[in-house]
Amino acid sequence: MDSVQVRPMREDDLHRTERASDVTFLDGDRIGARVGDPEPEPRSVAGQKEWIDRMRHFLTVDPGGCSIAVDGDAVVGFAISQNRDGLWFLATYGVLPDYQRAGVGRRLMDAALAHADGRPGLFSSSVHPGATRRYRLAGFSLHPQMRMVGTVDRSTLPAITGLDEGRADDLAWMDRLDQDVRGAGHGPDHGYLLDTQRLVVSRENGRPGYVYIDGQGRATLLAAAHPETAEKLLWEALASSRGDTLVNCITTANEWALDVGLAARLDIGQEGYIAVRGMKDPAPYLASGHFL
Structure with a gap:
């Protein structure tokens, strides 16, 4: 989408990015819900504050790893990654449903991987087929995880x-x-x-x-x-x-x-x-x- 820009996240983006994150992961949870699972619910007010505080920490420690995608004033995607010594990790990553399959996620991931600068990397991934394809093409081994x-x-x-x-x-x-x-x-x-x-x-x-x-x-x-x-x-x-x-x-x-x-x-x-x-x-x- 030509109207979407990927840029560094700022402090005043945190609340809008949290809202985009909640919508994105709620949609993913509903799509991936198994028979018998409880109905996914939006974040609580306490959960919203916790998410914002956590992302503010990342933005303070390693701002170069925090990118968002915006369409005008709306945050439509996000990739929060961090470097710790010789290791890179992806803390959270997502794109609003209406903006998926339009190249926005690829641009965000490119920004996150550029920040990694060749470091070994680690993150927890959903089963979203578009995301897992992108991760594998970027050279990541995917180890199935259990809960x-x-x-x-x-x-x-x-x-x-x-x-x-x-x-x-x-x-x-x-x-x-x-x-x-x-x-x-x-x-x-x-x-x-x-x-x-x-x-x-x-x-x-x-x-x-x-x-x-x-x-x-x-x-x-x-x-x-x-x-x-x-x-x-x-x-x-x-x-x-x-x-x-x-x-x-x-x-x-x-x-x-x-x-x-x-x-x-x-x-x-x-x-x-x-x-x-x-x-x-x-x-x-x-x-x-x-x-x-």
């Missing part, structure tokens, strides 16, 4: 020892662990997550690990030096859950997470792909959808 959902059977919870509440002075060794597991530290993202979520760590010598747990008791980012540590951290997150919970971004390299979820009486489902380029599928690791 586990349900209510934890609390009679299955084991006694867990060796874990502590995380602190700011843990972030340095956590970054070193990230480098071993995924090739680069999370850097400033750890500070953001520490301010917004609960951090639980294992400081065991030779077997460190950490997990961030959101307000609903869900593991949102987990890394460990050994699968046994990863299992303990995931059990701690499951013990924190209230009602239905979700364990997301599980790849075959992380089957330890399936074993924990099955033991807790959760159900396995399929959920898109983890896309990697120039690197292995991280393990033991559960990626965050936005912070990877």
